[in-house]
Amino acid sequence: MRGNVATTAACAVALIGLASGLASGAAQAQSSAQPAAEFYAGKTVQFMVGYPPSGGFDAYTRVAARFMGKHIPGNPNVIVVNMPGASSLTFVRYLQVRAPKDGTQFGMFNRGLMPKSVLDPKEVGGIDFTKFTWIGSMNSEMAVCYTWGAKGIRNMDDLRKTKFTLGDTSKNSGGYIYTSIVRSLSNDMGKMVLGYATTGDIWLAIERGEVDGNCTVLTSIQTQRPEWLSANKINMLVQFAEKRHKDLPNVPTIFELVTSENERRAINFLIASEEIGRPVMGPPGMERADVLRKAFLDTMKDPEFLAFADKMKMDIDPLSGERAAEIAAAIQNTPKDAVELARQLMD
Numbered sequence: 001m002r003g004n005v006a007t008t009a010a011c012a013v014a015l016i017g018l019a020s021g022l023a024s025g026a027a028q029a030q031s032s033a034q035p036a037a038e039f040y041a042g043k044t045v046q047f048m049v050g051y052p053p054s055g056g057f058d059a060y061t062r063v064a065a066r067f068m069g070k071h072i073p074g075n076p077n078v079i080v081v082n083m084p085g086a087s088s089l090t091f092v093r094y095l096q097v098r099a100p101k102d103g104t105q106f107g108m109f110n111r112g113l114m115p116k117s118v119l120d121p122k123e124v125g126g127i128d129f130t131k132f133t134w135i136g137s138m139n140s141e142m143a144v145c146y147t148w149g150a151k152g153i154r155n156m157d158d159l160r161k162t163k164f165t166l167g168d169t170s171k172n173s174g175g176y177i178y179t180s181i182v183r184s185l186s187n188d189m190g191k192m193v194l195g196y197a198t199t200g201d202i203w204l205a206i207e208r209g210e211v212d213g214n215c216t217v218l219t220s221i222q223t224q225r226p227e228w229l230s231a232n233k234i235n236m237l238v239q240f241a242e243k244r245h246k247d248l249p250n251v252p253t254i255f256e257l258v259t260s261e262n263e264r265r266a267i268n269f270l271i272a273s274e275e276i277g278r279p280v281m282g283p284p285g286m287e288r289a290d291v292l293r294k295a296f297l298d299t300m301k302d303p304e305f306l307a308f309a310d311k312m313k314m315d316i317d318p319l320s321g322e323r324a325a326e327i328a329a330a331i332q333n334t335p336k337d338a339v340e341l342a343r344q345l346m347d
Contacts, residue, residue, distance in 0.1 A: 036291045039103075040074030048081045048107030050088020055198040056220040058082065060138050060278045061108045063312060064296075067305040071295040081107075084197070087172035089113060092127060095283045103288035106135055108280050111273040112174030114331050118269075119343050124172070129328040133286035134279075136296045137319040139219070141277030143178045143240040144248070146221075147213035148206050154235045156185065156257060165191045167202040167211035175199075177270050178215035178240055180346045185257060200224070213237075217277065218245065223313040240271045266341035269334045276324050277317075293321040 047065040051057045062080050069078040083091040088110040099105045117124040145166070147153040153162055159182070166182075168175045171194065183190040193211055196202045199220055205211050213234070221228060228234045236251045244253055254267055273279075280296060282289065299305055300318035309316050 035073070036288055037073035039288070040072055040076040043074070043076040043104060045069070045072065045076045045078045045103075046081045046105045046107070047078050048083055048091060048105060050083055050085070050091030050107070050109045052082050052084040052197060054200045056217065056224065057088070057108050057110070057278065058198075059223070059312070060314065063305070063309055063314060064138060064280075064299060066308070067302055068295060068299045071298040071302065073291060073295075076104075083107075087112065087170045089124065089172050093125060095132065095281070096127060099283040101283050101286045103282065103286055103292055106133070106280060106282035106286070106292065108278055110173060111141075111276050111279050112177055113172055114273040114276075114328060115177065115270050115342070116172055118332060118334060118339055119346060128332065129281075130325070130332050131284040132328075133282040133284065133289045134321040134325040134328065135282060135289070135292050136280055136300075136321045137276040137324050138278035138280070138300065139315045139317040140275045140319065141217040141219060142245055143174065143215060143271065143274060144218050144221075144251070145178055145182045145213065145215040145237045146234045147237065148209075149233050149235055150209075151212045153212065153237070156182075156237050156252070159186050159237060160189060163189050163191075164212045165193055166213050166215065167193045167196055167205050168214065169196050169198070169202070170194055174217075174273070175215045177346065181240075181254065181267060181270065182215065182238060184345050217274075218247070219277075219315045222247075222315075226313065240267075240274065262338070262341050263345075265335075265338040266345060269331065269338050269342050270345070272327060272331050276319060276327055277315075279324060281321075281324070289321070296321070 047061060047068065049057050049061040065078045065080045069075055083094060091107065092109050092113060113124060114129050117127045117129060147164065153159050153164060166179045168179055170176065179192055196205065199216055202214050203225060206214060236248055238254055238257065239245055239248055239251050240254050242253065242255060244251065255264060258264060258267065297318060297320060300316060306316060
């Protein structure tokens with residue numbers, strides 16, 4: 001009789017668990033089926049960014065968040081939340097593990113983490129960027145390496161003959177990738193100083209003479225240090241692109257400086273994420289992805305948004321979430337031999 005009671009109790013617990021699971025599934029299905037306008041009305045959406053205030057990623061996030069709410073059905077309040085740490089890796093891990101999947105949290109992160117996740121999966125923590133929900137990108141970027149003019153390093157030939165120091169945030173940053181490539185071409189004359197919180201901090205260090213230069217995206221300099229360009233305070237050494245940028249006709253591309261086809265493939269892998277210049281994504285399995293993708297692209301075409309971005313001297317050249325996902329997949333599936341050579345360039 002006691003066994004029957006135990007069996008009956010176990011069955012009851014199982015039934016309760018089943019009912020609870022069914023209820024949870026039904027609630028999730030009901031949530032997904034709820035009209036987007038009804039779901040978002042009166043809510044606060046968090047447009048997050050993996051960096052502290054200041055710097056390019058924060059600036060782009062704030063401008064997008066300022067206008068995106070009117071393009072999301074239900075017109076929710078959209079606020080910016082900064083979650084800095086390890087060049088935005090802290091934020092990406094949060095999205096992967098803890099963020100709600102209902103479409104109320106998404107954000108911008110450092111695209112340099114994408115090749116890093118393939119090169120060093122242990123350090124990045126086994127993150128697969130093909131699993132996230134891609135919303136889009138605000139532009140495509142092109143990286144450059146430059147030195148402070150007073151240092152006297154005018155080009156790559158000078159760099160190979162002079163000891164120099166380049167500043168960056170961490171090994172997870174995109175700048176670290178470009179700096180490593182440049183150092184590999186400079187006969188070991190270069191040193192890297194890590195630990196700066198933002199690009200803005202690096203720029204102050206350059207002006208103070210603590211470091212000689214930096215590798216970053218061209219648009220960051222154009223929008224936040226335009227006087228460096230107009231007054232010729234810096235010397236551009238190399239640009240990471242297939243062909244020379246219209247604003248840098250006299251600066252060689254990285255592919256003009258390497259001769260091996262294997263090196264070209266490896267560098268292509270390392271810089272492929274630049275097409276997703278200011279990437280925006282949500283957690284894996286996020287609901288209402290299509291709604292947010294449309295709202296994002298509608299924001300990028302909004303005349304009021306474009307006028308404001310132009311006033312801020314921001315480059316806007318959006319990519320869809322679908323295209324961003326394709327690029328993430330291409331990076332993730334890079335042939336092993338190209339990845340291995342890229343790893344050697346990064347050492």
